[in-house]
Amino acid sequence: MPGFELFGAEEQKEVQDVLDNGVLMRYGFDPMRNGHHKALELEKDLAAKMQVKHAQVVSSGTAALTVALACAGIGSGDEVIMPTFTFVASFEAILSVGAVPILCDIDDTLTLEPKAVEALVTSKTKAIMPVHMCGSMADLKALKAICDKHNLILLEDACQAIGASYANKPLGSYGDLGCFSFDYVKTITCGEGGGIITNSELFADRAHKYHDHGHDHVGNDRGAETHPFLGYNYRMSELNAAVGIAQLRKLDYTISTQEKNYTILRNALTAIPEVTFRRVPETGIESYAFLSIFLPTEELARNAHKALGSHGVDACFYWYDNNWHYYKKWEHLLEQKSLNKLSQEVKSGLQKNKASYPASDVWMGRTISCLIKLNWTEEEVKERASKMINAIKSVLTEVV
Numbered sequence: 001m002p003g004f005e006l007f008g009a010e011e012q013k014e015v016q017d018v019l020d021n022g023v024l025m026r027y028g029f030d031p032m033r034n035g036h037h038k039a040l041e042l043e044k045d046l047a048a049k050m051q052v053k054h055a056q057v058v059s060s061g062t063a064a065l066t067v068a069l070a071c072a073g074i075g076s077g078d079e080v081i082m083p084t085f086t087f088v089a090s091f092e093a094i095l096s097v098g099a100v101p102i103l104c105d106i107d108d109t110l111t112l113e114p115k116a117v118e119a120l121v122t123s124k125t126k127a128i129m130p131v132h133m134c135g136s137m138a139d140l141k142a143l144k145a146i147c148d149k150h151n152l153i154l155l156e157d158a159c160q161a162i163g164a165s166y167a168n169k170p171l172g173s174y175g176d177l178g179c180f181s182f183d184y185v186k187t188i189t190c191g192e193g194g195g196i197i198t199n200s201e202l203f204a205d206r207a208h209k210y211h212d213h214g215h216d217h218v219g220n221d222r223g224a225e226t227h228p229f230l231g232y233n234y235r236m237s238e239l240n241a242a243v244g245i246a247q248l249r250k251l252d253y254t255i256s257t258q259e260k261n262y263t264i265l266r267n268a269l270t271a272i273p274e275v276t277f278r279r280v281p282e283t284g285i286e287s288y289a290f291l292s293i294f295l296p297t298e299e300l301a302r303n304a305h306k307a308l309g310s311h312g313v314d315a316c317f318y319w320y321d322n323n324w325h326y327y328k329k330w331e332h333l334l335e336q337k338s339l340n341k342l343s344q345e346v347k348s349g350l351q352k353n354k355a356s357y358p359a360s361d362v363w364m365g366r367t368i369s370c371l372i373k374l375n376w377t378e379e380e381v382k383e384r385a386s387k388m389i390n391a392i393k394s395v396l397t398e399v400v
């Protein structure tokens, strides 16, 4: 997944354009720019690549989620349904607009389970936020049907799955709003950055204003602009955008390389009948950023994860015990350890979250996800496949 594996002359050239004129900010300073508008260019490229009308780049994936929620009018006391398995940023973004994250069980897609989602809809629910973890996606058709029925926003957190598709659409473009992260370990990186995509004129217009203190961006005197509503600063710098432009051009190559490496590993693992694979919803095509497998039990998964490490297979994750990706370890959030006072609405809303999610535990306890890298040679992938087989077989035979 990490785009940083592909850094080269292309990124350097784009950054040099910015350094040559010294305008590091996306707005203003037109006479000095020599025609370079990197953030704007990245937005045009991203919208075209994602086949949507609008893209807004921002300072991080967390900022993308925050701005998207604000643009959809989600705020104080509103409930947003999100999965138990995600990066903590999804939870943080909802809290940051004053809304309440409502945790929901996942299934063998490792994303929201639609029936569990519907059971959580209340009169306060405003949005459903599927998180397309580890390069694959949620059952968006089923989630869209729930959104249509209850008049909810569908906001896709596609931070870990850029380049995947669903129903012939680039992932992130199916819902009302889609968000990407370009942080340092993502498929495309610009150091720190994020993007929002949408076909909604209204949301796009709100996004450029909200992410820049509410500026209306009319005319060429920034000091004279009006502010139709409140906003904050989630701008992306020209330096970051420059890197993003070069990285986005490499997306097709990145995805096809991931697919090639993933396929070799997956085909090899089919030799072990006890190993099964994460379910990809119908019409979905993964970005192949990770290969996620299930072992028959939690104990076998734990042992297999350890064995993978000791057999020299790096970058495999057992998320169930991970501090940042599964709700169980988010004590600081679940116990409301906030520096500043949370509103009473948020405090009582958070009480709705259950103490345990056994259905999620079943899947997460059995899951191991292995990162797919870009710079492996075919020989290295094949060697890795045989090490994986040996490692997993070693724990399976122990039991018999």
Ligand SMILES: *Cc1c(COP(=O)(O)O)cnc(C)c1O
Binding pocket: 060, 061, 062, 063, 086, 087, 089, 090, 131, 133, 157, 159, 160, 181, 182, 183, 192, 193, 194
């Ligand atoms: C990385 C990530 C984010 C946040 O992105 P940052 O750019 O690191 O703020 C949000 N959601 C998911 C699922 C992520 O993996």
